[in-house]
Amino acid sequence: MARKTTTDDPLAPVTLAVGQEDLLLDRAVQQVVAAARAADPDTDVRDLTPDALQPGTLAELTSPSLFAERKVVVVRSAQDLSADTIKDVKGYLGAPAEEITLVLLHAGQAKGKGLLDAARKAGAREVACPKMTKPADRLAFVRSEFRTSGRSATPEACQALVDAIGSDLRELASAVSQLVADVEGTIDEAVVGRYYTGRAEASSFTVADRAVEGRAAEALEALRWAMATGVAPVLITSALAQGVRAIGKLASAPRGARPGDLARELGMPPWKIDRVRQQMRGWSADGVSIALRAVAEADAGVKGGGDDPEYALEKAVVTIARAARAGRA
Numbered sequence: 001m002a003r004k005t006t007t008d009d010p011l012a013p014v015t016l017a018v019g020q021e022d023l024l025l026d027r028a029v030q031q032v033v034a035a036a037r038a039a040d041p042d043t044d045v046r047d048l049t050p051d052a053l054q055p056g057t058l059a060e061l062t063s064p065s066l067f068a069e070r071k072v073v074v075v076r077s078a079q080d081l082s083a084d085t086i087k088d089v090k091g092y093l094g095a096p097a098e099e100i101t102l103v104l105l106h107a108g109q110a111k112g113k114g115l116l117d118a119a120r121k122a123g124a125r126e127v128a129c130p131k132m133t134k135p136a137d138r139l140a141f142v143r144s145e146f147r148t149s150g151r152s153a154t155p156e157a158c159q160a161l162v163d164a165i166g167s168d169l170r171e172l173a174s175a176v177s178q179l180v181a182d183v184e185g186t187i188d189e190a191v192v193g194r195y196y197t198g199r200a201e202a203s204s205f206t207v208a209d210r211a212v213e214g215r216a217a218e219a220l221e222a223l224r225w226a227m228a229t230g231v232a233p234v235l236i237t238s239a240l241a242q243g244v245r246a247i248g249k250l251a252s253a254p255r256g257a258r259p260g261d262l263a264r265e266l267g268m269p270p271w272k273i274d275r276v277r278q279q280m281r282g283w284s285a286d287g288v289s290i291a292l293r294a295v296a297e298a299d300a301g302v303k304g305g306g307d308d309p310e311y312a313l314e315k316a317v318v319t320i321a322r323a324a325r326a327g328r329a
Helices: 022-039 057-061 084-093 115-119 135-148 155-165 169-182 189-195 197-201 204-212 216-227 233-251 259-266 270-279 285-306 311-327
Strands: 012-020 046-049 071-075 100-106 127-131
Touching: 012 022, 012 115, 012 270, 022 071, 022 127, 022 169, 046 311, 057 071, 057 084, 084 115, 100 115, 115 135, 115 259, 135 169, 155 169, 155 189, 155 311, 169 189, 204 216, 204 233, 204 311, 216 233, 216 311, 233 259, 233 270, 233 311, 285 311
Parallel strands: 012 100, 012 127, 046 071, 071 100
Antiparallel strands: none
């Protein structure tokens, strides 16, 4: 049976999934398997780790079948294959078998780069699966999940979900699925809050928001909850730093500028510009300076410069909240 060989075809002879984000790697595999089983429900799937793929194994798996059955061969952590097995795979890339789809999962780093280059040179279909380390990447992921599901979610709801769940993409995807299944209409921040109240309150960004708003008691309560539920102190100092810097950036921006223009200039989404504008009431240039010093001291304290990380954070939160209120006096 003839098959397409375009790079966007899940049934291309070879798919190369590159990166270290487990959820995206698994989805790349699932997409190929689903396409294969749509074409042939009896598709045989072999999912192999490097230790299971010995020299000669690939040749056995891809040898012609009497019944010409469709097969998907998945090789995980391809960068860890032995030198002899890599030779087998490179040889296969030059003449892939009919009715067989090979899926190579590769971390994308220097190790095993020769195999990565060979697969690309052979014209493999490539799927990017990068580790999402930046909050902006995870926010974009959540938005994409809602769009893919055909549902609408406000920017504030997407941000609240990232704040509440954290960096685990599987949990973020699961949360989106739950909201989509349970909630009708547009999903907003209030809905996310109802579903993930406990986790949202423990968010490092909630601590930062309450602190820069001058709400010391609420910030301290959120801080203690966050610490009790295992939020890393370094994440809290990072959130505090981002919150104070956002105040400083917006305070120094041209007055009267539109949110869209400020968003481009300051590197913030427009909705965040509106939120920071509300938070910055009462702040002064001196207050920002004092708050940044407090964050720096707390950061040093939680990274080994002090005996009590929790005390260092509490002191920073109180100092930031006082700085936020100083301009209102």
